[in-house]
Amino acid sequence: EDQVTQSPEALRLQEGESSSLNCSYTVSGLRGLFWYRQDPGKGPEFLFTLYSAGEEKEKERLKATLTKKESFLHITAPKPEDSATYLCAVQAKGGSEKLVFGKGTKLTVNP
Amino acid sequence: DAGITQSPRHKVTETGTPVTLRCHQTENHRYMYWYRQDPGHGLRLIHYSYGVKDTDKGEVSDGYSVSRSKTEDFLLTLESATSSQTSVYFCATGTANQPQHFGDGTRLSIL
Numbered sequence: 001e002d003q004v005t006q007s008p009e010a011l012r013l014q015e016g017e018s019s020s021l022n023c024s025y026t027v028s029g030l031r032g033l034f035w036y037r038q039d040p041g042k043g044p045e046f047l048f049t050l051y052s053a054g055e056e057k058e059k060e061r062l063k064a065t066l067t068k069k070e071s072f073l074h075i076t077a078p079k080p081e082d083s084a085t086y087l088c089a090v091q092a093k094g095g096s097e098k099l100v101f102g103k104g105t106k107l108t109v110n111p
Numbered sequence: 112d113a114g115i116t117q118s119p120r121h122k123v124t125e126t127g128t129p130v131t132l133r134c135h136q137t138e139n140h141r142y143m144y145w146y147r148q149d150p151g152h153g154l155r156l157i158h159y160s161y162g163v164k165d166t167d168k169g170e171v172s173d174g175y176s177v178s179r180s181k182t183e184d185f186l187l188t189l190e191s192a193t194s195s196q197t198s199v200y201f202c203a204t205g206t207a208n209q210p211q212h213f214g215d216g217t218r219l220s221i222l
Binding site for chain 2: 034036041042043044045046049087089097098099100101102103104
C-alpha cells in the first residue's frame with residue numbers, strides 16, 4: 001500500500017529563519033511526487049512535481065528535492081505570507097492518475 | 112482555482128437525508144476526483160472519473176456514489192447522510208501526466 005508521511009505536523013518560524021519540511025514515502029514505483037500549498041478555507045494549490053531522485057525545483061523562496069525515499073521542501077528566508085499548510089502526494093506507476101496524500105505540515109511564519 | 116466550481120460551498124443537513132454535491136469544470140479535463148479532508152487524516156480519495164460515465168472507487172467510497180454524464184460535471188451523492196460524513200469535500204480535475212487542480216471545497220455538516 002502506498003503511504004506518505006509528513007513531518008513535522010506543525011512548524012513555527014520567525015521571518016527569515018530558513019528550514020525544511022520532510023515527506024517520506026513508500027510507493028510501488030514512483031511516477032511523480034507532488035507538493036501543494038493550502039491556505040485556510042481554500043483548496044490545495046499546486047507547487048511542484050518531481051519525477052526522479054536527484055531532481056530539484058525552485059519557486060521564489062521554495063525549493064523541492066527528491067531522493068528514493070523522501071522529499072524535502074526547503075524554505076529560505078520565509079515571510080509571513082508563506083504561512084500555510086504544505087501537502088505532499090505521490091502517484092504510483094501503473095496507469096492510474098490517483099494521488100495519495102500525506103497529512104500535511106502547517107507552517108506559521110511570525111513577523 | 113479558476114475553472115473549477117463547487118456547489119454548494121456550505122451545507123448543513125440532517126442524518127438520513129440525501130445530499131448531492133456538484134463539481135463543474137471549464138477546463139475540459141478528462142479526469143475528475145472527489146476527496147474528503149478531515150483533521151488527522153489529510154485528503155482521502157472517495158471516487159474518481161476517467162471519462163464520461165467512467166468512474167471508479169477510491170480509498171473511502173462506502174456510503175458515496177458518483178455520476179458523470181457530461182465532461183464538465185461530476186456529482187457526489189450521499190444517499191443517506193451520516194454524522195461520520197461531516198467533512199470538507201474537494202473536487203479536483205486533471206489530465207494525463209499533469210498535476211491535479213482543486214476547487215475551493217464544500218463544507219458539509221450533518222447533524
